[in-house]
Amino acid sequence: MRNVHDSKRRSRESSEAPASPDAGIAPTPPDVPFKGRNRQRILRGIQRISSSPSLPGLGRPRAISNPYSIRRGSISCVSLSTAGPSQTSSSARSATPQLSHLNLKGVAGPDSPTGKREATLEVTELDDTEECLAIRKIQHGSPNTSSATSSLPSELKGRTKPVEKKDFYFWDNMPHEVRIHIFSFFRPKELVRLSRVSKSFYGFCFDGQLWTSIDASEFYQDIPAASLARIIAAAGPFIKDLNLRGCVQVEHYKRTEIIVKSCKNLMNATLEGCRNFQKNTLHSLLRSNEKLVNLNLTGLSAVTNTSCSIIAESCPQLESFNVSWCQKVDARGIKTIIDACARLKDVRAGEVRGFDNVATAESIFHTNNLERLVLSGCSELNDEALKIMMHGVDPEIDILTGIPEVPPRRLRHLDLSRCIRLTSTGVKAIGHLVPELEGLQLSGCKSLTDAALEPILASTPRLTHLELEDLEEITNTLLSEHLAKAPCISILEHLALSYCENVGDLGMLPVMQKCVRLKSAELDNTRISDLVLAEAASMVVKRSKPSPGANTRPKVTLRLAVYDCQNVTWTGIREVLFRNAQIRHVVGQPMGITYPTESIGLKCFYGFQMTVDEHQKRVLRGDLVSAGRLERKWADYMQANEEAGAGGAGYRRRRRRARHAQALHADEEDGGVVGRRRARTLGSCSVM
Template sequence: MSADEGTAPTPPDVPLKGKSRQRILRGIQRISSSPSLPGVGRSRSISNPYSIRYGSISCVSLSTAGPSQASPRSATPQLSALNVTGASHPGSKTKVFMFEEENDDDVEEFPAIRKVNHGLSSTSPAVSSLPSELRGRTKPVEKKDFNFWEAMPHEIRIHIFSYFRPKELVRISRVSKTFYGFCFDGQLWTSIDASEFYQEIPAASLARIIAAAGPFVKDLNLRGCVQVEHYKRTEVIVKSCKNLMNATLEGCRNFQKHTLHNLLRSNEKLVHLNLTGLAAVTNTSCKIIAESCPQLESFNVSWCQKVEARGIKTIIDACTKLRDLRAGEVRGFDCAATAESIFKTNRLERLVLSGCSDLNDEALKIMMQGVDPEIDILTGHPVVPARRLRHLDLSRCIRLTSAGVKAIGHVVPDLEGLQLSGCKTLTDAALELILASTPRLTHLELEDLDEITNSLLSEHLAKAPCAGNLEHLSLSYCENIGDLGMLPVMQKCIGLKSADLDNTRISDLVLAEAASMVIKRSKPASAGEVRPKVTLRLAVYDCQNVTWTGIREILFRNAQVRPAVGQPGGITYPTESIGLKCFYGFQMTVDEHQKRVLRGDLVAAGRLERKWADYMQANEEAGAGGAGYRRRRRRARHAQALHADEEDGGIVGRRRARTLGSCSVM
């Protein structure tokens, strides 16, 4: 039977006839061809890569996995009976047959290569199965979940949380128990400055933070913290904090005495201790500090009413590393024993005794020169070791006179700051020796000294070795100081950064000289992008001789663009300016002018200065009597309107609520 009638193929040992061979080839072509290319006599495929003259090679995959239920007409006949050589790869169930076809009229000379679909649709792609030995080896890899946060090292997670502020940490702690543990980890709270956030978090959270971070806390600042005023919360702090190095309890008024003493006993590593204003501090507290805190370097006990100088003496004698002692308004500093301890130790670099009303000339002499010092015959100065003091504050020590303050001269060569404000009995003689022997002096406060004169400034301060280093000078309420004393100071003290000259007799000449001094010491810039900085601050309010003319000189110099020296056609821009605190009627204009200068808008600053000067000049002319009074008043109102528009931000014509005339009630 033939293959078209659905009969079984001829066994391989039976020879085939010529027509049967051609018929089988046509069947194979019909089965393997696409439906779009029917017929045996189709044209040769263009994509045929083979150039064999006598035949073409076709590879047919006869897998055992193919379907066996196909119809007889669609079943592929056996090719083993043909004169075709078959080759199979070892270890594979798939056989590849290679056969040649002779040149025949009924058969295409070069038949195209076609893929055989075993019982599948001709439009579906051919799928070949993997060998059995490879099927067990290619198992799909299961992707496991990776928890990035849990896999991160603990130190890195703590470092991430360290960027949050205390208020944010308290909020984040409510996310989960894990976050709660991180937020209250002691490593995040080695330094607690509750003065910055105590108003933003509840008292319970603050107590919990201190309790959790107690062993890690080294710097504790509870300045003004009202949450720890309850005695139970203070006990929590004392029990938790055992390794404090810096402690500030200023303003914690309800600290109990025994609680404070327990805190002092349990922190032997204290270096800086601030107990300002605590009512629980007594002489007994000073004794406990002397016994328990040998590493103490800075101690502030100002305004503690129950502490006396004899209690501080125990700390001075026991704490050999003490460098900074602040005991403002502490009683009993007329004690010679305390003064002698300060002299013998000679370790203090900062001594603050402001408001100590008991301090007298004798005690101050003992602090500086000791008891019965040896006097040099040639110079008349005591022969004593130089004091290490760098800052000395004796302001408001009302019992001090010129005789006692003279003892400071020639014994404190390293002095940088001296405050004698409020010692009203001091004269020029008290300061002459000090100015001549302190070349490093940078801060000098002589506020409210009625007896000093211009001679002290012009003959001693301006010629002193510290003139070039002086940065801050306070002469407020020194009513005898005027231009004769301040003009030489402005010329010689070229490093001055601030000067408080309110309630003195200086005039506009001092302001002009200050502006000239700033211009001389500044380095002008050739580019307009450089923003000026305030390098000198002057307080000249309540000075009767200072007028708007001097204020205008300052404003003009702050925004002045000058020609470049040695560069024809070049210009330079200011890099330094003066900040003024003046009469309240001028202050708004001065502030607006300074804003424009600091942001680099020198043109707008100059325009504001000119319009303000026109307004002030027209206002003065309107106040004069005689003919043309109405015209001058009209011109003054117009100048005032222009200045008001410019002061509003430089928008000409901007309207605002203002009164041109004076108020009849006021």
């Protein structure tokens, strides 16, 4: 134990003893094994590695963040140095963390008593002032340089701090007009939501330039009433087009006052459906907007003849005026506006009373500026008033033609539907005086006959819409002899003959053959049969343009309403379905086949409608093979049903339908004379 303690004491004394300046390594105690050669070998290896020019390229790149913090006394560095300063070449960035000075204190040359080069390993602490991590310098142009680098300019060497980038406020520096244009792409509901972002956005969202046209009928259910009132109040001076149709938010009197006080430059105003609009508020709105061009007051109870007088005084530029279903207005108020507004072209006064007034009829005749006149449901309109509107009072009559010598009317659309007091005498006066007429509606005038419509069809070459619903006195002669030969038959697009019970195949077949631009035909509750459907399908095929491409999708270009027609069976429906999906073979085409581009939309018996709708869906999406398969299976199903009912009730039902169809055909052949059923015979009687 004593020897062990002595050896420990001697080793501690030898470690605390300072190194001799004359010797590189302290003498080793006799009881400790000598390791000088191994240490010298390690130090030479370190010196050789540190002076190698390929050292930086062998290691991994240095991390961006140094894990060693530079603090006093935090870490020690090993300094190795030789007797002479050795120049080392390396890359600008060392592959390993840089250490401090490599100081090798050795004795070499004549000063060393031993004549050998020895080195000592010193451990020095980092100092905050001068002894920081050494940076390995690189001499540019040296052959030992492994990578080329460029030094900073002289004017930038003194700068140590990076230049701070200033914030660029792109939105604030943008012109006001550009920002307004960006907000103009948002919908009204989106603008209301964006207004909550900031005060700046609030000002842009409710800027009047974005609300020059307000159509509240599209979004009034999506935004609160307060927001709508705020919009109108903010954009009032800019609003030119205001549509509040069906808008329930303005029914409160306070909100209507906001509209009146804000809107001063209206040109188009629609207040239809605002039933609680007060009379005084409406009059204030009319007085404050002298630039009104189009005014729609449909169904407002606040509109009276006094309102019409205010309009006549305050709105001289009025062109369109609609007071349909206003119960407190009569024909005298309409007369006031017609006399005062010289630019008036459109008057709609459906179900307005008092149109049997001769003075009102004279005003309509003298103005001769009206292009649209809607008097539907005016039950007091009679033949005398209608004649004065067309001919005036006591006109001169041409002896040869019997036509009054008056300027032709400029009417383009005339609606006299449900005027039950009109007869053929009054409606006949329209003929030869309306050459520019494009739309004529006479539905519900049940006393009209063929004689009332013959002169009209012969003198209206621009007629495209004709509605003759519920006219029981119209026959096939009017259609086959007059409509089919009229100058407008080639451009007729809409034909309504619903509930014309005397119209059948004899009248409609010539019309379907010559009316090549027909887009819709309402033939429900008539006596047409499958022949009309087949002719309509053939007409559509003839007018459609051939398409050699299989990717072409057909479009519905003709809509037929044939429900409640007793003579229309599944056979006629199948013919239409077959034509809609037919792929035809044409000689002149390169591929030899053409695909359909037009189809017919049917509204038929409710038992067939589901199949027709499914077939139309397949045709419109271009799946013609599937549509054809559906048509064939449906035909097989209907034929099987008929064969299943061949005996018993099914047989009797078919015989009854055949007899009924033959009787109807016989009635048409006899000119509509219907005799007793028992007296009519289908063949010669063997007894009599």
